[in-house]
Amino acid sequence: MSTETRLSRLEVIPRREVTRPRRAWQNYAWSVALVAVISAIGVPIHTVISSTNLVMLYLAAVVAAALYLGRGPAILASALGVLAFDFFLIEPRLTLTVADTEYIFTFIGLFAVSLVVSTLAARSQEQAEAARKREAQAIALYELSRDLATTSELDSILQVVIRHVSETFSRAAAILLPAGGELAQRAASPGFALDENGLAVAAWSFRQGQPAGRGTDTLSAAAVRCIPLKTARGVVGVLSVKPVDPATHLLPEQRRLLEAFASQAALAIERAELAEQARQTQISQATEELHRALLNSVSHDLRTPLVAITGTLSSLEEDGACLEESAQRSLITMAREEAERLNRLVGNLLDMTRIEAGVLRATEEPCDVQEVISAALDRLGSRLDRRPVTIEAPAVLAPMDFVLMAQVLTNLLDNALKYSPPGTPIDIRARVADGMLEISVLDRGFGVPKEDLGRIFDKFYRVQRAEGMGGTGLGLAICKGIIEAHRGHIWAQNRPGGGTIVTVALPREPVAADPGSETL
């Protein structure tokens, strides 16, 4: 009986449907029926074939019962077989008395052989069954490790473990991982959460590295069983299971399988944590590098103008008398230009800070595109003097923050000036397309390496150039921030025939600036 129960419990293995064995009493009925059939065949033919040979039929029935019905029914078959043989086939028939005492040996022989055969057959059956169970466990374990192998993210790993544990063992499962010095539930079957008691058991199991709770030697009154997730480096967490049906208990082989699950899970969790650590290290290294680059860049860019200004002033202060007037003048001009550069840099840093802090607001009102362009050209002043500038812009109004947009165009023009050879033309083109206002600044400069096209709008990003070009790498990032505050887009492309095109696109309300629309 106990074998039967055990068999049926272990059948709870996913994706491997095995027909459940018949119930016990059915097997015994089958074995009775088998003996009855043999007797029914034996009675009519016992006149033709000698009784001692008919014994073989009963032996065959016992072997069949041992193979297909199990040990108990086989023993029943052998006993019934001896009785039936005596009753139906041995003179005097239809009574259990035996005339010839020789037959006593036949009975004993039949019964002994039956017992041996049925024992051997049943054992081989049990071995086959055990092998099948081992295979099923191996498959369950294999499926778990296969699913874990294809997962690298910690939360999905936990989900995979939870799913496999609950499917294989008919148990609600939870995984607890240490977080900030405390063990906390990180993932669980739907609706399952450890209570305070369960958490205490898990904590003990985590500290001691030993299973605890239900079905173990420690804290066995608990409703949950906790298995530490151990790897060579230590305990990474705790797997905790609770039977769906409180009456069921795990069997030794199930416990072993559950422990195997736990070590698989532990390895996978450790792998994910190590990967995460590696990623964090990489990120913090990159951040550190960025900060260092930023500090270098900013301190260099802030100091350079100050060096020039301080140098000029001290030189005028100390030996102003012995300097020629033209030399004085050129020193002063340079110092003033440096001061202006410093002012631009501080302005950029402030703008970037405002964008980063999210306090930059675009006050949108209808603005004349041509006017914005001319304001930007105005700001660059004499720096554009030696450049042929062409402007193609329709007279349209579009909602924008005039000052911010003028700054965007100033930055774009400033870049065009910086990254194209002196004397080459700069073109500004505006057009209305798909309900957007597009303004492009085109130069005949060095262009941008293809892989950098998307990155030039990143903060502090500068395209690597052989000679040190001025600039903080903030100009385009500021443009991007401003354009995004307008719900617009900005992008760069290389210009056919050489050079760069940077385009901004702003959403536009249809307000036309043609004289006909004016009412007077």
Next chain:
Amino acid sequence: MTDSGPRILVVDDEQAVRRFLHTSLSAHGYNVFDAVNGQEALTAVVAHRPDLVLLDLGLPGLDGIEVTRRLREWTQLPIIIVTVQEQERAKIAALDAGADDYVTKPFGMGELLARVRAALRRAASPAAEPRFSSGQLAVDLSRRLVTVGEHEVQLTPTEYDLLRALVINAGKVLTHRQLLRQVWGAGYETETHLLRVNMSNLRHKLEPDAARPSYILTEPGVGYRLRVNA
């Protein structure tokens, strides 16, 4: 120091700025007085009777806008606002409150002196000349005649009113709000697009290159200014 030059009151809470302005303006023949905050500025205007106030916007306590308002309650003396780029709104508010002009820190001395001279000149001759000319552009307010070079320019009534407002205040910055109120009337102060459209049309009629205007200058985010030829 002679007492003959124009008198300028410098209001700034930064000593470095006051010192530099004091020295530079004195060197150009101005009589310079200092005030370190708004309250002091109001008293100093009564005490020293300056010809012009150079007023920092970011004062502690009574700020530049408030000082401008209080001064405008009783005097039309020229006020030039000194701001930093981040005070866009305060600058416009001060101009709307009646300040004459502004300079943005850091500024060059040449630029500041030009603004000071222009403001003093406007204050000295409050009655506008009926005739204005700058480069190829000539405007005769008495005859409602606008010419560019040899050619008479036909303007719509609105465009003419706009130009007239600029001519009367030639050299002075006019905020969007001020222009809208003067040309369209009270209640139109926020209809910026009317101003943009008419300004665009006016420029196309007057400017040789509307994309790079040489007569009507844009003060980004603030308003417009008609350039005065030296």
